[in-house]
Amino acid sequence: QVSLKESGPALVKPTQTLTLTCTFSGFSLTTSEVRVGWIRQPPGKALEWLARIDWDNAKYYNTSLKTRLTISKDTSKNQVVLTMTNMDPVDTATYYCARFLFGLHTFDVWGQGTVVTVSS
Amino acid sequence: DIVMTQTPLSLSVTPGQPASISCKSSQSLLHRDGKMFLYWYLQRPGQSPQLLIYEVSNRFSGVPDRFSGSGSGTDFTLKISRVEAEDVGVYYCMQSIQLPYSFGQGTKLEI
Numbered sequence: 001q002v003s004l005k006e007s008g009p010a011l012v013k014p015t016q017t018l019t020l021t022c023t024f025s026g027f028s029l030t031t032s033e034v035r036v037g038w039i040r041q042p043p044g045k046a047l048e049w050l051a052r053i054d055w056d057n058a059k060y061y062n063t064s065l066k067t068r069l070t071i072s073k074d075t076s077k078n079q080v081v082l083t084m085t086n087m088d089p090v091d092t093a094t095y096y097c098a099r100f101l102f103g104l105h106t107f108d109v110w111g112q113g114t115v116v117t118v119s120s
Numbered sequence: 121d122i123v124m125t126q127t128p129l130s131l132s133v134t135p136g137q138p139a140s141i142s143c144k145s146s147q148s149l150l151h152r153d154g155k156m157f158l159y160w161y162l163q164r165p166g167q168s169p170q171l172l173i174y175e176v177s178n179r180f181s182g183v184p185d186r187f188s189g190s191g192s193g194t195d196f197t198l199k200i201s202r203v204e205a206e207d208v209g210v211y212y213c214m215q216s217i218q219l220p221y222s223f224g225q226g227t228k229l230e231i
Contacts, residue, residue: 064220106171
């Protein structure tokens with residue numbers, strides 16, 4: 001059974017760096033069919049795609065946030081990590097990780113999300 | 121960047137009645153391989169989004185057949201033939217033909 005779970009701090013201060021970990025099971029990030037991405041959702045607002053990492057370590061970022069984001073993977077731990085620098089209160093959101101299947105060309109399974117609040 | 125525009129933003133439907141949501145993209149979502157990279161998600165209250173429809177009109181595993189998708193190019197529609205209580209939530213369309221992937225603003229379905 002495929003599952004993903006996000007973890008990280010619930011509260012960060014402005015200007016700090018946020019580090020989120022996505023731990024997954026039921027699939028491997030070593031096959032060409034599979035990618036993992038991050039999406040966020042500010043309270044009461046729409047979804048915003050942030051980044052994606054592929055099985056071959058190719059990385060893609062939302063251009064509007066590219067300078068602040070870094071995505072990486074640890075295939076031995078079945079984890080994908082997202083860091084976002086210079087956090088601001090507008091970055092307060094629920095952060096989701098999700099599996100992206102090349103065959104479907106979309107995110108088919110999502111984690112439960114982790115809520116991050118940016119406040120001093 | 122491709123902009124996805126949904127209408128209406130909210131919808132109140134009586135159980136058993138149909139519902140329809142429109143999604144328009146600022147660019148064609150037709151890939152050179154003939155596929156249309158348009159998707160529909162439902163986010164139930166307090167839950168993460170779940171995939172309903174992929175490539176315009178294909179129901180994802182376990183999705184009831186009362187859900188259907190149609191459209192081409194830049195205009196797409198999600199229809200629910202007979203709304204049930206469990207269909208309450210926010211519906212999002214999404215495109216994946218071009219990075220950055222983008223979602224519509226969401227349509228809130230209430231009963």
